[in-house]
Amino acid sequence: xxxxxxxxxxxxxxxxxxxxxxxxxxxxxxxxxxxxxxxxxxxxxxxxxxxxxxxxxxxxxxxxxxxxxxxxxxxxxxxxxxxxxxxxxxxxxxxxxxxxxxxxxxxxxxxxxxxxxxxxxxxxxxxxxxxxxxxxxxxxxxxxxxxxxxxxxxxxxxxxxxxxxxxxxxxxxxxxxxxxxxxxxxxxxxxxxxxxxxxxxxxxxxxxxxxxxxxxxxxxxxxxxxxxxxxxxxxxxxxxxxxxxxxxxxxxxxxxxxxxxxxxxxxxxxxxxxxxxxxxxxxxxxxxxxxxxxxxxxxxxxxxxxxxxxxxxxxxxxxxxxxxxxxxxxxxxxxxxxxxxxxxxxxxxxxxxxxxxxxxxxxxxxxxxxxxxxxxxxxxxxxxxxxxxxxxxxxxxxxxxxxxxxxxxxxx
Numbered sequence: 571x572x573x574x575x576x577x578x579x580x581x582x583x584x585x586x587x588x589x590x591x592x593x594x595x596x597x598x599x600x601x602x603x604x605x606x607x608x609x610x611x612x613x614x615x616x617x618x619x620x621x622x623x624x625x626x627x628x629x630x631x632x633x634x635x636x637x638x639x640x641x642x643x644x645x646x647x648x649x650x651x652x653x654x655x656x657x658x659x660x661x662x663x664x665x666x667x668x669x670x671x672x673x674x675x676x677x678x679x680x681x682x683x684x685x686x687x688x689x690x691x692x693x694x695x696x697x698x699x700x701x702x703x704x705x706x707x708x709x710x711x712x713x714x715x716x717x718x719x720x721x722x723x724x725x726x727x728x729x730x731x732x733x734x735x736x737x738x739x740x741x742x743x744x745x746x747x748x749x750x751x752x753x754x755x756x757x758x759x760x761x762x763x764x765x766x767x768x769x770x771x772x773x774x775x776x777x778x779x780x781x782x783x784x785x786x787x788x789x790x791x792x793x794x795x796x797x798x799x800x801x802x803x804x805x806x807x808x809x810x811x812x813x814x815x816x817x818x819x820x821x822x823x824x825x826x827x828x829x830x831x832x833x834x835x836x837x838x839x840x841x842x843x844x845x846x847x848x849x850x851x852x853x854x855x856x857x858x859x860x861x862x863x864x865x866x867x868x869x870x871x872x873x874x875x876x877x878x879x880x881x882x883x884x885x886x887x888x889x890x891x892x893x894x895x896x897x898x899x900x901x902x903x904x905x906x907x908x909x910x911x912x913x914x915x916x917x918x919x920x921x922x923x924x925x926x927x928x929x930x931x932x933x934x935x936x937x938x939x940x941x942x943x944x945x946x947x948x949x950x951x952x953x954x955x956x957x958x959x960x961x962x963x964x965x966x967x968x969x970x971x972x973x974x975x976x977x978x979x980x981x982x
Contacts (some may be wrong), residue, residue: 609656609674610654610655610656611650611653611655611656611675612650612653613636613647613648613649613650613674613675614633614647614649614650614654614659614662614672614673614674614675615639615645615646615647615648615671615673615675615841616645616647616648616663616671616672617643617644617645617669617670617671617672617814617841618644618645618646618668618669618670619644619667619668619669619670620644622644622668624638624644624646627646627648627663627668627669628648630666631648631662631663631666632651632662633648633649633650634648634649634651635647635648636648636649638753639810639811640750640753640814641753642748643818645810645814647675650662656674659672659673659674660672673810673839673840673841686800686806686807686809686812686831686832686833686834687806687833688730688731688775688778688801688805688806688830688831688925689830689831689859689861689862689923689924689925709885709905710789710905710972710973710974710975711974711975712788712789712974714975715937715975715978718941718978719937719938719940719941719978720937721789721790721791721792721793721936721937721940722792722940723792723940723943724825724826724936724937724940725794725796725822725823725824725825726786726790726793726794726795726796726824726825726826726828726932726933726936727747727795727796727797727815727819727822727824727826727827727828728779728782728796728797728828728929728932729798729812729815729816729827729828729829729831730759730779730782730783730797730798730799730800730801730830731775731776731777731778731779731780731799731801731802731803731805732746732749732757732758732779732780732797732798732799733746733757733759733780733783733795733797734758734759734912734913734914734916735758736916737780737784737912737914737916738916739784739788739911739912740784740787740795741787741791743787743793743794743795744783744794744795744796745794745795745796745797746758746796746797747796747797747798747815747818747819747822748798748799748815748818749798749799750798750799750800750808750811750812750814750815751800751802751811752799757799758797758799759776759780759797759914761773761776761803761914762804764803764804765804766802766806773803773804774803774805775801775803775805776914777913777914778801778805778830778921778925779797779799779801780911780912780913781911781912781913781919781921781925781926782828782830782911782925782926782928782929783795783912784911784912784918785909785911785926785929785930785933786929786932786933787912787933788911788933789930789932789937789974790933790934790937790940792940793933793936793937796819796822796824798815798818798819800812800815801831805831807831809841809842810839810841812829812842812845812871813839813841813844814841814845816842816845816846816856817845817848819849819854820845820848820849820852820854824854825853825854825855825936825939825940826854826855826856826857826932826935826936826939827849827854827856827857827932828858828932829856829858829859829871829872829877829928830858830859830924830925830928830929831859831925832859832861832869832870832871832872833869833870833871842871843874846871846874846876847876849876850876853946853947854947855932855935855939855947855950856876856877856878857877857878857880857928857929857932857935858871858872858874858877858878858879858880858928859879859880859923859927859928860872860873860880860881860894860895860896860900860924860927861895861924862882862891862893862894862895862923862925863893863895864893864894864896865895865896866895866896866897867897868899872899872900873899878901878931878935878954879900879901880900880901880902880904880924880927880928880930880931881894881895881896881900881902881903881904881906881924882894882903882904882906882907882923882924882927883903883904883906883907883971884906885905885907886907890903890965890966890967891906891907893922893923894906894924894965895924896965896967897965897966897967897968898967898968899968900967901955901967901968901969902931902954902955902958902967902969902970902971903967903970903971903972904927904928904930904931904971904972905926905927905930906923906924906925906926906927907922908920908921908922909921909922909926911926930972931972934954934972935950935951935954937978938950938953938954938977938978941978941981942981945981949981950981952980953977953978953980953981954969954972954977955968955969956969956977956980957972957973957976957980958970958971958972958973959971959973
């Protein structure tokens with residue numbers, strides 16, 4: 571049995587489709603007494619060093635090998651003989667230097683769970699005909715931007731529901747990285763026909779990754795895009811799989827990683843934090859969506875110190891979108907309302923949310939990295955920050971609304 575996720579049934583997709591998505595809502599606060607209660611783990615996620623024998627590790631440490639979660643990264647699931655406090659999990663393997671990480675395997679999507687989930691959107695995606703480059707892209711003056719650069723030579727990893735690499739918008743510059751849901755090399759954005767969360771909306775996140783990747787392709791049309799499937803068609807996935815994908819993308823030499831999803835907790839995963847640090851130290855710029863709850867308090871992974879958080883801007887209102895999370899922890903804002911981009915099967919559709927705002931910045935970072943290949947990531951990030959300007963009214967973010975053309979000037 572593969573415990574990474576439920577089995578995904580691949581369904582053929584023809585043409586564009588209308589997608590649906592529930593509205594976002596603020597998470598309930600966890601009572602203080604509940605936070606203080608000790609949490610017990612019976613299953614442990616273990617990342618082994620290359621060449622390690624998972625069966626021998628089990629025998630030596632008195633645990634049971636239950637499953638292989640991500641085979642090519644040597645990540646396995648072990649069962650402890652006796653329940654162990656979560657903060658003592660690593661001690662089970664204390665004397666085994668073959669163990670790179672050991673973390674509790676949180677189950678479910680509760681407040682103390684270990685899930686990643688696509689940010690819910692206030693707007694329902696609508697499939698349309700026509701050409702790419704949505705109405706919210708106009709203020710970014712992409713026609714002038716592309717006279718200066720198109721992102722050629724840069725590589726962007728999209729960690730999401732996968733992508734449709736055959737979509738015309740990608741013009742042959744998109745490819746699969748890895749499917750961390752099914753643990754195979756085919757990271758296509760597939761429709762499963764399932765309603766795993768019993769909310770009456772089957773496959774509510776199908777197409778999300780393709781749409782996100784399509785925005786990057788519009789901003790940086792000559793950049794290469796590598797799709798990773800870390801969320802299923804319902805929009806949920808394991809945090810450890812996100813971490814594994816970040817390590818993998820970094821090892822492949824990508825320049826930018828886009829994370830258009832959130833966590834259902836404050837990022838307890840050491841593996842995830844180390845993956846983000848590894849990416850930053852390797853010269854990778856990580857961009858993440860700030861979320862759609864209209865709140866000012868931090869949301870993760872966008873609020874991690876090694877990540878650039880992006881909020882959604884509403885051009886028609888000349889301010890942040892009504893659903894946009896905001897505050898000094900959100901670095902910049904980008905178009906996030908009725909953004910037109912790719913859908914699986916060759917179609918196009920509009921979608922709203924910070925999930926759409928983040929890839930504008932990921933594409934911007936790719937453009938700048940390609941224009942200044944010898945520049946350090948810090949210079950690229952500073953160019954994005956310094957060229958941004960404050961939204962006219964309403965809630966604010968730290969640096970303001972992005973100006974891609976202005977950020978090119980900042981590189982000089």
